[in-house]
Amino acid sequence: MLPFDLPVDVALARPVTDFPSGGGLSLEPKWDGWRALLRTGPDSRVFSRHGTDLTRAMADVAHTARRLPEAVYDGELLAVTDDGTVSFTLLQTSAGKGPKPGAGFSVVFVAFDLLATGNDTTDLRGQAYRERRERMLALLDGAPAGIRPTPATGDDHGALAWVGSLGGAIEGVVAKPLGRPDLPRYGSAWTKWRRRHTADAVITGITAAANPNQQAAVLSRPDPDGRLRAVGVSLPLTPELRRELAPQLHPAADDQLAELPGTVGGLPGSPPVSYLPVVPEIVVEILVDQDRPEFGCYRHRPQIVRVRAGPHTELLRPCAPRIWKAGPSPPSPATTASAAARSGRPSPTSCPTRPPSRRTPRLPVTLDMPGKVADFLRSTELDPAERDALDQGVTIRRGQGYTLRVSAVPAVHLGLLARCQSLDGGPGAPAVPAQRKARREYENLVSTLALTGP
Structure with missing residues (x-):
């Protein structure tokens, strides 16, 4: 019997820009997978970090977990191909009862923490991470190949050598203080560092937010056909960026909100992102933790570094008209700024260089x-x-x-x-x-x- 019921709130790692170093830290790979809680033993279960029961979707992992003693592990679900590389894209396709025969990959659970054991009904969350990890390694010694402990080191150079390996599956490093207990959210003082990449994107919208400090930009890039498609929603714009962008953004339609799926904003499972469209004429340099989008968008919200000067014709192509709303000709920037000031809404921001379609699109x-x-x-x-x-x-x-x-x-x-x-x-x-x-x-x-x- 376990000392608590699942799911439970998990420890989260706070993003940092400088590589974490210093004594007393366990440096571990930042995997590109799905965070999950795994209950092993006869009544094996798999839960997402948000509490969704994934036992049926990850039935192969749950089946393997039955062969282990009763315990609760915190870790990551990964899709591993036959040649040993890890693919987040394949993980997205594994829902159901796991990969089909001949799919060329398997789903494994990489454990990085032990939260409880069932043989002595011990809640380990109050113990230091060093002790929890030692017990985890002992329990998983000789475990089936589908459930493995994550590697760890105290050496900065060794941790950096992991980044980018296994087909890019290790996207950074997580640092965990060895003496800290397991606490929900950011209480355990974990930090995560990712290797960042720069790219160019076009601003095609500004998210609707009551607080200007929460306004963000809808970012788009050309698809293979040359049409602009939304690839992400930026982190909130800084006051300096808002002041720089305000006079340069031109509304592309009437004062109506458009929507994007929550996943485009880096928020899987969240409601659609509402935004106001603008003409796609402002190119910005963005900082991302992937060298290219997956499933058409970045998984984590990009950070705008700066506004790019000069023409960028390779990016400024018309985008799909499906997000347009019918309305009169766009007002002037001065009129828009005045209306935005009165209403407290952001200035509109949108998508193509050609006039918008007058037909109302089908939104989610x-x-x-x-x-x-x-x-x-x-x-x-x-x-x-x-x-x-x-x-x-x-x-x-x-x-x-x-x-x-x-x-x-x-x-x-x-x-x-x-x-x-x-x-x-x-x-x-x-x-x-x-x-x-x-x-x-x-x-x-x-x-x-x-x-x-x-």
């Missing part, structure tokens, strides 16, 4: 998908947009079951509905009543969406 719609439908879809082949919508979903507990709050454009909801058609049964495959009922509940929700394409 949020529906509560029954859990049985979500479970089925996670084990089904989906296209990237559909998989992305599921990955962003927020789990809502409802008694013994749950619903998945999914934000997606109507076309994606219709596609997901079509893919779970088999839950209604068919020749040689009788329907499971609970699954059929769940599918029809989702169908009733989706049927209310009127698809009028842009």
Whole structure:
């Protein structure tokens, strides 16, 4: 029996710009994976850091965990290919019951902390990290290959040598004081340092925020077809940047908000990001911790370093018109600044160099998908947009079951509905009543969406 129930709040690492060094620190790889809690033993379970039960989605890891003594580990889920490299992209596709046979990769759990043991019902969170790690290493000695302890060192040069290895899976270094207990959020004084990259991006929007200190820029880059696509939402703009950008931004549409999926803002599972569009004519240098976007966006919010001077025609291409809202011709910058001052809203910021479409686009719609439908879809082949919508979903507990709050454009909801058609049964495959009922509940929700394409 364990001394506490899962999930629990986990320790977080505070980002730092200088490499952490000094005595009394355990330096460990900053993995490019999914943070998770793993309960080993007969009743094995896998939880995300946000408390989502991933046991079914990571069934192969949960199965391996049954072979170990009862305990609770904090760590990272990684997708490891047959040649030993680690791929975050493959991890995103593993939901369901783990990788299919012949997929060329497996999901492993890399443990970096031991929070409890079941044989003596000991809550280890109050012990020093040094002691917790020693007990973790002893428990995982000879463990199955799918569950391994993370390496650690006290040597700065050795830790730096990890960064960028394993196909870029080690994106930085986490420093943990050896004498600290495990405390929620930032109480354990962990820090994380990432190797940063610079890139250029176009400002295509300013997020809506009541507090100007929270305003951020929607950043876009050309896709393979040369059209601008949003790749991230910056960290909040500094007062200096706001003053520099204000006279240079020109509204691209009327004073209406547009939206982006929460994942574009580096916030998987969060509501859509509301912003005001602007003409894409300002190029900025950004600091990111990936050399290129994944799934079309940066996983962590970029930092704007400076506004780039001069023409940048290779970036200033028209972007997709689907985010435009109908409205009159854009007002002048002076008029916009005056209106923004009166309303407290940011000046609009948008996307293409051509006039916006006058047709209203189809923005994401949020529906509560029954859990049985979500479970089925996670084990089904989906296209990237559909998989992305599921990955962003927020789990809502409802008694013994749950619903998945999914934000997606109507076309994606219709596609997901079509893919779970088999839950209604068919020749040689009788329907499971609970699954059929769940599918029809989702169908009733989706049927209310009127698809009028842009």
